[in-house]
Amino acid sequence: NAGVTQTPKFRVLKTGQSMTLLCAQDMNHEYMYWYRQDPGMGLRLIHYSVGEGTTAKGEVPDGYNVSRLKKQNFLLGLESAAPSQTSVYFCASSHGSFREQFFGPGTRLTVL
């Protein structure tokens, strides 16, 4: 089992460009999450999904969109990247009955 994987690992964007981060999990988990981590900060929830075809806003959703077309995948989109979105992005998943979340290795995004 690969667990939670994230693509890409690193990316540099220019202001205004768009991109999609892909998260995949092979644990058949119902719930999936996107977090961002900034220097000296804990992880903050961007969006989450409790099942295929459903998404909801987290603590810091502005500037991001998400989609969960398949149970195993959760996509995070930036339509028009801004320097404030420079961060490390972590995807996580969990089984519906349990609180423990399993995290991917992260995507380091720099917006110039």
Next chain:
Amino acid sequence: DQQVKQNSPSLSVQEGRISILNCDYTNSMFDYFLWYKKYPAEGPTFLISISSIKDKNEDGRFTVFLNKSAKHLSLHIVPSQPGDSAVYFCAASGSGGGADGLTFGKGTHLIIQP
């Protein structure tokens, strides 16, 4: 306003001694608490958790204590080993049953000195 606080950005402990990491929370709706360990350039990994109906949970060298009245929890690592050097995050889950994500503290960087 921070709902989960880890007031010590870093902690240095000698190998073999006890490491105690502290966490405070303000939201009374939190009913489940977790500790995650994070190495540089990796994702957080789950360490140990505790439900609000308990006051202690133990797993090998790791023990988490919960004091609900003080809204305080702590992670004890005994004995501390060099591989324990990492950033430790305290996280809390609310009454949504975990579906609505975790709230994290800022983390404590634990350094184990040989």
